[in-house]
Structures are given as C-alpha cells and as structure tokens.
Amino acid sequence: MAKVMIKCPETGKLVSAGIWVDKSTFEKAQMPENTLGHCPACGKKHTWTKNDAILEG
Numbered sequence: 001m002a003k004v005m006i007k008c009p010e011t012g013k014l015v016s017a018g019i020w021v022d023k024s025t026f027e028k029a030q031m032p033e034n035t036l037g038h039c040p041a042c043g044k045k046h047t048w049t050k051n052d053a054i055l056e057g
Contacts, residue, residue: 002026002055010042017053026055 004019004026017036021029031050039046 002057004053005056006036006046006048006052006054008039008041009046010039010044013041014054014056015039015041017048021055023055026050026053 001020001022004017004021005014006017007013008015015036017034029050031053034048036046036048038044
C-alpha cells in the first residue's frame with residue numbers, strides 16, 4: 001500500500017491526502033475533484049485531482 005500525496009499550493013510541501021491505495025488500484029481509479037479539508041502544511045482547504053497526486057511508499 002502507498003500513501004497518496006499532493007503538493008500544498010501554498011508551501012510546495014508534499015502532504016498526505018489521507019488515502020492509502022495500491023499502485024494498480026490508483027492507476028485504474030477515477031478521482032475527479034477531491035478536497036483536503038485541512039492541509040497540515042498551511043492549514044487551508046485544497047481541491048485536487050488525480051493528476052495532482054503522487055504515490056509515496
């Protein structure tokens with residue numbers, strides 16, 4: 001399993017989207033628009049899509 005990470009648009013730091021998934025499921029998944037309700041890097045709310053995400057681990 002890998003952690004889905006997104007880049008905080010305010011700080012540029014990678015933060016967890018709170019989702020764990022295996023690589024094949026991630027590649028098949030349709031993830032239109034998602035919301036990170038409280039970014040641990042800046043405290044703001046961010047909207048992201050699969051194109052914004054990377055897998056860590």
